[in-house]
Amino acid sequence: MPDLVRREDFDGWVQLTLNRPDKLNSLNVAMFEQLRQHCLALAGETGIGCVVLRGAGQCFSAGHDLGGIAEGETPPSRGWHSETLRMLEKLPIPVVAAVHGHCYTGALEVALAADFIIASETARFGDTHAKFALTPVWGMSARLPRRVGIATAKRLMFTAQMFGAAEAVRIGLAEYLIEEAEFETEIARLAGQIAAQSHFSHAANKRLLDRSDAQPMDAALQREWMDGEGRGPDMHERIAAFQTKSS
Structure with missing residues (x-):
């Protein structure tokens, strides 16, 4: 099986990359299975001071693979996706979601499981569950209001509006905005700074x-x-x- 979530080790920190660039890193059961295996491995490791979660190619992720939903994909158990993201969230290591390009719906739920989000100026966010007559099951209703407040969470979920990095920073969804040309450098700088602490x-x-x-x-x-x-x-x-x- 190809590396749908690719791991790279640096000096004291790890980068996990969602790796279906030809599908805009759309999320399916196989990708979640690999993410889960990485979480299990990292939970038992020492010497890792930061985990960066990002996407390959054009974006972080366009969200849950709608083709999989339409075909009736079957996860291993009820709540399995949510459980996997809780495993990511509970890692005894700081987890940073580094978002560029699309980060919609299921992808936003994945990013919200990180300790915080940094955003390239190209980042675009949104929760489109309501657009497709869906409700969240991966953690949106629990994590989004904790991050941005209940009224803002309701507005985003009710309108299904898309918004950019500057607005994400303004409402507290992302911590700060990074110029695209500096994105790679800033990821390494921030991860190294976090990993250098106890x-x-x-x-x-x-x-x-x-x-x-x-x-x-x-x-x-x-x-x-x-x-x-x-x-x-x-x-x-x-x-x-x-x-x-x-x-």
């Missing part, structure tokens, strides 16, 4: 943030000091390196 802290902080999401403030604060994992095994080494550099 991997212990990344894993612990992701767990804290996941537990406290949408909790009342007092409960979230209590969980932070009660369940926080404190000092990592590389703390002394990092402090010593900083002091040596500063002196």
Whole structure:
């Protein structure tokens, strides 16, 4: 089987590329199966400080393969796609979705499972479930309002409107916009910066943030000091390196 999700390893970080460029990286069961296998592998690895998820060719992904939907594709189990994206989301490693070109509907659900999104100036987003008389089952109704707010999520889902990178940044869907000519350079710079920080802290902080999401403030604060994992095994080494550099 071809590499529908291609893995590349760099200095402390990994790039996963959705790899059906001839089909605009449209998402099918086989692609999700490979994404799932990569998630399983990464969850058990050490030494990886960042994962970048992106698309090959012209875009991130045009969304769920409508041909597969029409043909009645059968996932291995009910909720399997959603479960796979939760596996991506719960990796003990920061995950960044780097979006260029199309990122529609199912593809947006995939990108939302990343910790955050960065967007090339060419990026185009939208949720078109309502256009095709569909409802989300991969996480849109749970993740989109957490990212942009309930009213904005409703507007995007009800109108099925397309919008560009600048609007994605304005509403908080994407963190920042990158000129297309700088996209590759910025991906490597950002991934390297994240990977250079403590991997212990990344894993612990992701767990804290996941537990406290949408909790009342007092409960979230209590969980932070009660369940926080404190000092990592590389703390002394990092402090010593900083002091040596500063002196």
